[in-house]
Amino acid sequence: MKSIIVGGGIAGLATAIGLHNKGFDTAVYEAAPAFTPAGAGILLAPNGMEVLKRTNLDLFHRVQQLGNQITRLQVVTHTHKKLAGADFKTGNLCYAIHRAALIGALAEQLPPEALHTHKRFEKFTEGSSGIKVSFEDGSQASGDFLVATDGIHSRVRGQLLGKLPYRYAQQTCWRAIVPFKLPQGYQHTFTEMWGNEPGLRVGFGAIDDEHIYFFATYFTSAGGKDDPKSLKQDLLSIYKDFPPLVLDFIKTAQVANILRNDIYDLNPGSQWHRGRVALVGDAAHATTPNMGQGGNQALESAWVLAECMAKVVQQPQRLTTGFAQYQQQRLKKAHKVVKDSWRISRLVNLKSGIARGVRNLAMQYMPPRLAEANMEKVYALEYDF
Template sequence: MKAIIVGGGIGGLTTAIALQAKGMEAEVYEAATEFGEVGAGIWVAPNAMKIYERLGLSEEIKEAGYPYKRGVGISTYNGNVLGEMQAELIKEKHGHYTTAIHRARLHDLLLQQTHSATPGKKLARYEETEHQVTAHFEDGSTATGDILIGADGIKSIARTQMLGDVSYRYTGQTCWRLLTEFPLDFGTFDMMEIWGNVGGLRVGSGRISEDVVYTFITAKRPKGEADNPETLKDDLKTLCQAYPTQIHDLIEATPTDKILRNDLYDFKPIHQWHKGRVVLVGDAAHATTPNMGQGACQAIESGYVLAHMLSETSDVEEAFSKYQAMRIKKAHKVTNMSWQMGKMVDIHNPLGRWFRNLILKWTPASTTQKMQDQLYNLPL
């Protein structure tokens, strides 16, 4: 079995490694002229860490990143703790802490394990015969395999050819991501998510190594708005003026070129992930807003389950439908919950925010743990 994988992000590379581990051939083709990832951190949750353990990579990821051994706290901007994720309990049940890591570092580790990866190959279209599928790239070259895996992200060309357009949804929120050398101190927590004094405002911050802190800041903004680099840090400090001074200091210590901005989108869950010899994984199949820190983790799960199903039968359509059946419910649940979470952050009315905080604060630990178990348990 030879798979042509279109898209060399975390989803595409993990799928390639999972296929290789099952003795299949995988060729990755990436549109960008160089492989890489954006300058930001990423949280790799226990469900994804379990898969990387099975693929023999979890130790390297932990060493290159920063496992959150002391847990994650959620609080309001004025210090009212609303909840926490108990790292030791999660480790006991699921064998891993959430590990924060620089995206480029994770991507490098994955790329090193991928047998065949070619940059500068942007899929234009694919063509299928009864026994094969051929990817046609924009530079005029082609690649042929038994199957084609579309791992080409939220704006997937493979998906558009297969299914037509999807309904993209703008959340109304933009997100800044910062990388800072900073002596962050959240006391008993490794990472804090701090909800703001206006709708849409949320700051999440934690180390990705001993010295470097990764922070995200979300706010309600019209789509497509651009920053003024001259005033960006002051603008962010003004936005976060109600926050503890540590957050102001952190923003001040961040070089402006280490601040990224992206409007947050997903698309309404779709109910078909494959057709003929072509199948989708990751954001191409199930893009989600980042509120639960699960987009890449779900891509990793999908790549792994797809490889497993393909190793069980030579009937590719059977493998694809088993993969979809095993993954779709959880992936949709994450997309829907994450969307709802974004709405909870968005509440404009102060009374509404007070009531939301009350509900969060009094959510029983057993409910949170049940949700974590659903997220972190693997389907196989």
């Protein structure tokens, strides 16, 4: 059987690897001229790392080589008062890695002839014996089923389910990879600092010995644009109350490498497949990045889909059953992550200084075992195939 995958990001490549491992003839079609990531860095949480391990040991070890192990997460105020934190237990591996390195590692696991660029999706046509995908350049691809991994603004999902509502989190986000060496004690810690204004945060961690990944959020209306000439000074002004360390790596960042994106998610929907088409990753369950789970949930969905399709490769009549099992297995957890992440964005956006103070106290006095239990639920791969 042949699978067509539209979208060559983390979700698309991971889905292709999983299906390829199960014996499917798989092809990935990416709109961009190359398999380049739309992002800077990513934190591969224990669930994402475990998915890679179960998918392909060579891939798992390659990511370990390319990334930097994170042994602790901490959330502090901009004055460095502790709000929350957790150490990763033995066996719960977490790595910070450049998205380009991750995409490269994923692509290496697929035959070169399976990867196609300059292929922007136009439409699909479904028949009783297969599906045909048309691209804007006039070319077509035929297969037995289609997996849409083309992100939150999925064109495939638009044709399949119509227009779905996006939710703006009232925050924009700047991200960058910066050549910067963190001080002693920070090398294996990912730190998130919350400021004294709504939506004001900075997160950072090392992705290797010489580079860090940082993100910075800000409460503002959607659609804002940066002036390259003043961007760095604008950021230094917005985050002026943060520690010198933060200001130093902002100063070091190259303006051309600073990405800006407004933060949206999808209001959780309960339909991820229809006919010969299934949705994976942000096309199905786009989430705000507050829990660092966007890419990790995409990896989970890719892996679960492949496991649910294992019998389909020999029994094509089970296609709908495979899709339905995938949705049933993943829906509850993915929705919980989306909802919990959205709640965090609401907490970050509190406008009242008093409310933010109460929030901080509540976070400080939350029993560590409760926070750890919540994290363990996110990291657990509790599926029944």
